[in-house]
Amino acid sequence: MGIYEQILQFVLTGLTIGAIYALVALGFNIIHNATGIVNFVQCEFVTLGGMMMYTYYSLLGIPLILSFFLSMATIILLGALIERGPIRAARSKAIIVLVFITIGLSSTIRGTALLAWGPDNVPLPSFSGENVIRILGAAILPQHLWIFGITVGVVIFLQYFFHRTLIGKAMRATAVNRKAASLMGISVNRMVLLSFAMSGGIGAVGGMIIAPITTSSYDTGIMLALKGFSAAILGGYGNNAGAVAGGLILGVLESLGAGLISSKFKNAFAFLILLLVLFFKPTGLLGYGESERV
Amino acid sequence: MLNIDLINTYYGQIHALKDLSLHIEKEEIVALIGSNGAGKSTLLNTVSGVTPPRTGSIRFNKTEISRRSPEKIVAQGIVHVPEGRQLFGPLTVFENLELGAFLRFSRESRKDIEKDLRYVMELFPILKERREQKAGTLSGGEQQMLSIGRAIMGRPQLMLLDEPSLGLAPLVVIEIFNVIRKLQEDRTTILLVEQNARAALRIADRAYVLETGRITMEGNAKVLIEDEGVKKAYLGNDYREKRRRL
Numbered sequence: 001m002g003i004y005e006q007i008l009q010f011v012l013t014g015l016t017i018g019a020i021y022a023l024v025a026l027g028f029n030i031i032h033n034a035t036g037i038v039n040f041v042q043c044e045f046v047t048l049g050g051m052m053m054y055t056y057y058s059l060l061g062i063p064l065i066l067s068f069f070l071s072m073a074t075i076i077l078l079g080a081l082i083e084r085g086p087i088r089a090a091r092s093k094a095i096i097v098l099v100f101i102t103i104g105l106s107s108t109i110r111g112t113a114l115l116a117w118g119p120d121n122v123p124l125p126s127f128s129g130e131n132v133i134r135i136l137g138a139a140i141l142p143q144h145l146w147i148f149g150i151t152v153g154v155v156i157f158l159q160y161f162f163h164r165t166l167i168g169k170a171m172r173a174t175a176v177n178r179k180a181a182s183l184m185g186i187s188v189n190r191m192v193l194l195s196f197a198m199s200g201g202i203g204a205v206g207g208m209i210i211a212p213i214t215t216s217s218y219d220t221g222i223m224l225a226l227k228g229f230s231a232a233i234l235g236g237y238g239n240n241a242g243a244v245a246g247g248l249i250l251g252v253l254e255s256l257g258a259g260l261i262s263s264k265f266k267n268a269f270a271f272l273i274l275l276l277v278l279f280f281k282p283t284g285l286l287g288y289g290e291s292e293r294v
Numbered sequence: 295m296l297n298i299d300l301i302n303t304y305y306g307q308i309h310a311l312k313d314l315s316l317h318i319e320k321e322e323i324v325a326l327i328g329s330n331g332a333g334k335s336t337l338l339n340t341v342s343g344v345t346p347p348r349t350g351s352i353r354f355n356k357t358e359i360s361r362r363s364p365e366k367i368v369a370q371g372i373v374h375v376p377e378g379r380q381l382f383g384p385l386t387v388f389e390n391l392e393l394g395a396f397l398r399f400s401r402e403s404r405k406d407i408e409k410d411l412r413y414v415m416e417l418f419p420i421l422k423e424r425r426e427q428k429a430g431t432l433s434g435g436e437q438q439m440l441s442i443g444r445a446i447m448g449r450p451q452l453m454l455l456d457e458p459s460l461g462l463a464p465l466v467v468i469e470i471f472n473v474i475r476k477l478q479e480d481r482t483t484i485l486l487v488e489q490n491a492r493a494a495l496r497i498a499d500r501a502y503v504l505e506t507g508r509i510t511m512e513g514n515a516k517v518l519i520e521d522e523g524v525k526k527a528y529l530g531n532d533y534r535e536k537r538r539r540l
């Protein structure tokens with residue numbers, strides 16, 4: 001394989017993993033926009049997506065496509081329960097308190113997952129075979145196409161939802177100005193509930209579509225979520241277009257760095273990029289800085 | 295229509311409204327005047343549920359609403375146009391208006407909502423031109439029009455207006471006050487909070503004077519505008535002060 005084919009190969013795999021980062025980043029953004037908090041349970045949404053898929057498909061023998069939607073529904077429900085329970089019940093609505101609640105929940109869920117599924121990585125089958133597809137000398141798996149297609153689908157859905165539906169517009173309005181939103185009769189609580197449910201669903205999708213390539217375990221979500229978080233910051237925290245751009249850029253740079261320099265430092269590349277962004281453009285590539293009007 | 299009875303509202307330790315009572319009858323314009331910090335905005339926030347009263351009762355069409363959330367109060371037919379407009383800046387003019395009718399989409403036909411949309415665009419033709427523009431890019435006057443337009447989209451029985459003339463050019467103020475009058479003709483009841491006491495008393499039917507959280511005077515607006523005390527405290531001074539600032 002020549003150097004150009006190699007680079008193409010790295011870019012393609014980078015875009016695939018970047019798509020996952022983008023999904024995770026979108027999950028972070030949606031909750032951030034509704035509540036102002038960083039939701040650490042996002043890691044577990046991703047993990048549990050893969051593990052529930054494994055449970056429904058491999059352990060219970062439910063057909064693949066049904067398992068996919070069942071897992072998604074399960075994590076959507078989990079997201080909603082987290083909002084309905086600990087987040088809404090919190091006496092203090094201070095951001096730092098809510099963030100710590102999510103940290104606590106994240107550890108609790110991870111521990112429970114370890115007890116439930118054990119420490120081993122479990123495999124998941126690809127959605128449609130393992131036949132390598134050749135593109136201009138680079139080789140990709142059908143699963144890569146699934147990842148890409150599903151991510152594009154999710155992004156289009158979110159774009160439609162936030163800009164064309166009344167509820168989506170109400171969610172954007174709540175993100176901009178909670179007080180004004182409630183004066184329009186928009187229930188802020190309900191919008192926050194919805195944001196947790198949606199983030200859960202999106203995180204789960206990310207976990208499920210990557211699992212056939214990377215396998216899945218009780219803590220796969222941590223690294224993916226950290227990278228997704230970096231992607232969100234890279235793009236400008238809270239900005240959805242930025243999340244997608246940040247995810248793809250991070251994925252490609254990481255893959256190029258690992259392939260051309262050293263794969264030992266694969267994770268270091270992502271966080272090095274994050275540090276550089278924080279040093280030189282803390283608002284991110286597409287961030288506006290403080291969007292609040294004074 | 296609205297009966298407020300001996301309410302006490304606190305902002306943390308601050309006792310902002312003290313044993314305050316007032317009432318508003320159907321299709322009236324009632325003005326609430328008073329200096330900065332007298333509690334005018336607090337009163338509107340208390341009625342709309344943003345800062346509920348600690349004690350006392352607020353009845354709207356004979357229903358007690360003082361313990362309800364802002365969302366529920368909007369659903370009852372009271373819409374609050376808050377101070378500083380509070381628009382959804384990154385959303386378009388059209389989206390802002392749409393969200394004003396948020397609760398109506400599930401109960402009413404799209405046709406009725408579109409009819410009100412046309413009504414708002416007739417009242418404020420500039421909003422029609424700007425409908426796809428982001429609300430944050432509008433001028434101050436246009437933002438105030440959008441804020442009132444958005445409230446009209448909620449089809450309120452009672453509209454609470456907080457300082458609609460604040461920071462606007464005189465011609466725009468006239469336009470806004472003409473619309474307030476038009477709203478009354480179209481059978482909306484209005485509680486108007488204003489620092490511009492003269493303009494408020496001119497269009498109001500009745501008025502209350504608020505000082506440090508208490509009502510100190512009430513009556514027919516035409517009578518209050520001639521009252522020596524009111525003149526001295528809110529009309530004369532106001533003018534002299536303004537001229538000095540210029």
